[in-house]
Amino acid sequence: MSTRKPATASRAASTTEDVHSSLEASFAEVVSFIEQARQRVYRAVNTELLSLYWQIGEYISSKLTAAEWGEGVVESLAQHLARTVPGVRGFSAQNLWRMRQLYDTYRGDEKLSSLVRVLPWTHNLIILGQSKRPEEREFYLRMAVQQRWGKRELERQFRLAAFEKAVLTPPKLSPAVREIHGAAASDAFKDAYALEFLDLPAGHTEADLHRGLLAQLRTFLIELGRDFCFVGSEFPLQVGGRDFALDLLFFHRGLNCLVAIELKVERFEPEQLGKLNFYLEALDRDVRKPHENPAIGLLLCASKDSEVVEYALSRALSPALVAQYQTQLPDKRMLAAKLHEFYALNAPGADLSSPAPKGRKKRRNAA
Numbered sequence: 001m002s003t004r005k006p007a008t009a010s011r012a013a014s015t016t017e018d019v020h021s022s023l024e025a026s027f028a029e030v031v032s033f034i035e036q037a038r039q040r041v042y043r044a045v046n047t048e049l050l051s052l053y054w055q056i057g058e059y060i061s062s063k064l065t066a067a068e069w070g071e072g073v074v075e076s077l078a079q080h081l082a083r084t085v086p087g088v089r090g091f092s093a094q095n096l097w098r099m100r101q102l103y104d105t106y107r108g109d110e111k112l113s114s115l116v117r118v119l120p121w122t123h124n125l126i127i128l129g130q131s132k133r134p135e136e137r138e139f140y141l142r143m144a145v146q147q148r149w150g151k152r153e154l155e156r157q158f159r160l161a162a163f164e165k166a167v168l169t170p171p172k173l174s175p176a177v178r179e180i181h182g183a184a185a186s187d188a189f190k191d192a193y194a195l196e197f198l199d200l201p202a203g204h205t206e207a208d209l210h211r212g213l214l215a216q217l218r219t220f221l222i223e224l225g226r227d228f229c230f231v232g233s234e235f236p237l238q239v240g241g242r243d244f245a246l247d248l249l250f251f252h253r254g255l256n257c258l259v260a261i262e263l264k265v266e267r268f269e270p271e272q273l274g275k276l277n278f279y280l281e282a283l284d285r286d287v288r289k290p291h292e293n294p295a296i297g298l299l300l301c302a303s304k305d306s307e308v309v310e311y312a313l314s315r316a317l318s319p320a321l322v323a324q325y326q327t328q329l330p331d332k333r334m335l336a337a338k339l340h341e342f343y344a345l346n347a348p349g350a351d352l353s354s355p356a357p358k359g360r361k362k363r364r365n366a367a
């Protein structure tokens with residue numbers, strides 16, 4: 001005896017499923033409306049809150065500067081606010097002093113003061129508390145807004161000494177990259193990428209590195225930058241009847257191009273660029289869309305000699321760059337010392353004819 005359902009019953013079930021799917025899609029749109037509205041409300045509330053903190057900081061600063069208040073008055077103000085507006089948090093004496101610090105730090109700088117209002121109060125406190133130089137504060141303000149770093153990621157970038165590395169070791173780009181993308185390419189890439197979150201063993205293999213990056217893809221994308229979008233792993237390329245596999249393929253929205261990443265767990269060698277250039281040619285001929293810019297190649301290796309990289313890239317015709325990955329947090333004290341030395345060498349009136357410290361070349365322009 002046949003157990004097949006009548007055709008009408010199958011069609012009815014299919015129709016019911018279609019209606020259900022359509023409703024689910026509609027409901028998802030409504031949820032997205034709510035989430036977008038919540039984000040707008042949060043941003044508006046945050047802007048108003050930071051504007052209030054700025055106003056209070058300005059008021060306290062003016063009273064102290066004019067000697068109308070002594071320092072003890074701020075403590076009295078905190079106690080008064082606790083009595084008169086009970087239940088409203090964030091107006092302790094410590095926070096009131098921070099509001100004054102916020103105002104005194106950024107007053108007169110319209111560009112940075114506008115960034116201050118975009119970031120949450122906690123972000124501002126981290127940047128104020130951990131930055132040693134005005135340039136460092138500006139760097140983290142701009143990067144936190146541009147990359148939309150959360151609190152944990154902002155703290156991680158301080159631990160990684162992101163500012164020191166950006167100044168001391170800008171990315172090494174081939175002339176073709178600079179010709180096509182200009183300064184935008186320098187902002188999109190780094191000289192070194194921190195992969196401490198992978199917990200790789202000392203003797204890790206290329207497969208270990210590859211698997212780790214895929215397993216921690218979300219964190220890796222944050223480290224790369226918010227404009228990077230993942231396309232594929234071991235991306236297949238066929239040339240002349242032969243099959244090849246590119247380690248990782250991304251797309252960069254800002255540069256409007258594919259980004260091919262080849263992984264190496266050893267020191268950079270010039271001949272490694274040949275294979276990467278081959279992949280870039282295959283991508284441009286067979287994968288790139290007409291409206292996209294030529295693909296960029298990133299050779300990510302365990303270590304590199306900067307002078308060897310410079311020589312290797314100086315006459316490279318393909319848009320490529322070489323960066324190293326780091327599996328441990330950097331020595332911040334050493335980087336801070338090098339940064340101090342860098343600014344001393346590039347200060348107005350510095351004697352650039354005297355010998356540079358051993359192991360470093362003189363640089364005449366600040367990053």
